[in-house]
Amino acid sequence: MKLNNECVRELLLYLEKLPSKTAQLPFAKIQIDGFSEDEIKFTGSILVKSGFVEGVSATSLEDTIPNYIFQSITLKGYNFLNNIRSPEVWSKTKVALSHLENVSIDIISTVSSKVLNHLIDKGMGY
Template sequence: MRRDPDLIRKLMLRLEELPIRRGGVVSIVPDDETEIVEGYTPAEIEYHLRQIDMAGFIIGDRDGRPAGGISFREFTPAGHDFLDAVRTPETWAKTKTAASRAGGFTLEILKDAAKAIARGELHKLGLAL
C-alpha cells in the first residue's frame, strides 16, 4: 500500500479533536463508524494509523493496543511539530507541491518543507527567524 500524506494529515487532525481525559487513552479502530475518514477504506486507515505510530508522532499504550488499530494518549513533540506545520490548507497545498517537485516525500521532509514555508511567510511579514 502506498503512503498517502493527505490521509496522514487528516488522521492527525482527527486525533487532535478527540476528547481525552488527563491520563486517558483512546483506542482507535479503523472500522469503527465514528473513526472513518470519508473516502478511505478501513484497511487504508489502519495502515496510516500505524504509520503515524511508527513515525513516533503519537504516544499510546503498547500493551493495550486494540487489534487492527492503535491506542492514542497524546502527540509527541514531533507529532505536534508535524501537525502545526501542516495545519492550514494553504501551507499544506504548498508543502505537497514542494514535495512533488522534489520527486517524493518522507514525513520528515513534509514537516521540514511546511516549516520552511511558514518561515517564508513570517519573513514576508518582517518577522524573519
Template sequence: MDLIRELMLKLESLPMEYGDNVHIAPDTPAVHVEGYSFSQLAYHLDLIVQAGFTERSKSHPTIGFMFKGLSWSGHDFLDSVRSPDVWDKTKKVASAAGGFTVDLLVATAKTYLETKIKGLIGG
C-alpha cells in the same frame, strides 16, 4: 500523506482529558475518513504510530492502539502542515521534486512558514 494529515487532525481533536487513554482502530467513528477502506485506515494509523507521532500507553491485542495523545513530533508535524494553504504549497513542492519523506515535508512546510513570517515582520 493527505490521509496521514487528516487522521492527525482527527486524533488531535478527540475530546480527551490529560491522562485519558482511548482505543483507536480503523473503525473508530471519530477517525473515520470518507472514501478510505478499513485496510487503508489501518495501514495509515500504523504509519502514524511508527513515525512516533502518538504517545501510546501500551499495545492493544486487537487492531489499533491505545492513544494517550500526540507526541512532540506529532504536534510538530501537525503544526507545520495544519494550514490548508501551507499544506497545498508543500505538496506542490514535493510533487515537483519527484518525491519526499515525512521529514522533508515538515522541513518544506516550515521553510514556507518561515518565509511567510519574515514577510509579516519585514525580515
C-alpha cells in the same frame, strides 16, 4: 501499501479534536471521508512507529494491517501538525513536493517548516 500524506494530515487533525476521555480509540474504528479503514489503520501504525502518536498494539491474527489503539499525540506529532495545519502552508508544501513521487514524513516536515518560515518572513516584510 503506500503512505497517503493527505491521510496523515487528516488523521492527525481528527485525533487532535478527540476529547481526552475518548483517547483510547482503535484506528480501525476511525472514519474519515475519503479514506478506507485500511488506509487509516496503516497510517495510524506509521504514526505510532514514527513517534508522532502514542498507541498500543491491538493487532489480531486476522488483521492484515497492524492496528493500534490511539492514546495521544506526542510533541513531535504536534510540531509536525502545527507545520502542516494551515491549508495555505499545506497547499504550498504539496506544490513544492509535487515533482517527487514519494517523500518521507520528515521531508514533508522540513519543507512545510520552510514554507511556514517563508510566509512569516514575507508577513514581516523581509
